């Protein structure tokens with residue numbers, strides 16, 4: 001019998017790390033070969049099943065990426081921008097597909113992924129759910145159909161522990177709207193209004209970030225004109241939509257040529 005691909009989950013104790021581990025353990029298409037946490041984390045050295053509050057899984061959490069990546073066919077990584085950049089080189093060395101869900105990247109981080117993807121298979125997306133990726137396509141279509149009489153605003157809401165804004169998803173939606181309009185988001189992005197901002201500039205794409213409680217992730221794309229408004233909305237109520245998407249990406253990436261892919265490639269959208 002052929003063995004299923006072995007997966008390492010980085011950031012194992014995190015909100016997404018734990019959801020990913022459950023999703024892999026429940027799956028019959030992949031198996032968990034490693035759970036990684038940052039050095040000094042109190043889960044390092046503990047059994048992952050017990051640390052998650054369940055029964056023994058027979059796998060100890062490690063802080064040594066080299067050792068676990070060597071056993072893996074894929075690394076699923078929802079951590080921090082600097083950690084994901086470090087893992088890109090190590091996953092490439094291990095010839096493991098690197099699925100990156102982390103958000104909050106700056107241009108210098110993205111340049112590292114671009115370079116790594118010359119030799120490695122990377123699947124990266126600010127949102128791994130089917131619903132959001134479909135929403136990006138709808139956003140692009142609606143933006144292409146409407147002119148600048150319609151002001152575009154992306155409004156997102158997340159839990160109070162989220163550290164980056166606008167969310168990775170909001171930026172994906174903003175990029176899709178800009179693409180539909182045939183402009184570069186860098187030229188029209190308007191984030192973080194505060195104080196006497198002046199009237200809204202025609203053609204800008206605005207971003208608003210709400211943070212509170214345990215909101216999993218909600219995104220609206222608003223097209224507002226004189227006399228009418230269109231709102232396209234996605235609401236995630238369960239992190240499984242992200243972990244299932246990430247696992248799908250890890251499996252899809254097996255045997256793919258080196259390159260930087262996204263969830264539109266994985267989902268065929």
Ligand SMILES: NC(=O)C1=CN([C@@H]2O[C@H](COP(=O)(O)OP(=O)(O)OC[C@H]3O[C@@H](n4cnc5c(N)ncnc54)[C@H](O)[C@@H]3O)[C@@H](O)[C@H]2O)C=CC1
Pocket residue numbers: 010011012013014015016017036037038039041078079080083100101102103104125126127128129168242
């Ligand atoms: N693309 C998507 O579909 C989604 C992306 N995210 C993104 O995933 C990231 C993580 O989100 P959460 O799980 O909510 O955060 P979290 O803070 O609960 O978890 C992050 C984990 O990464 C660990 N970590 C940090 N540096 C590390 C290192 N060098 N080595 C190993 N582990 C390390 C932390 O100790 C922590 O346990 C964020 O950037 C978030 O925006 C979250 C949900 C869905």
Ligand SMILES: O=C(O)C1=N[C@H](C(=O)O)C[C@H](O)C1
Pocket residue numbers: 103126127158159162166167168169170216217218
């Ligand atoms: O941090 C989160 O929680 C989420 N992050 C992603 C983002 O930045 O868009 C995806 C999802 O909305 C949850």
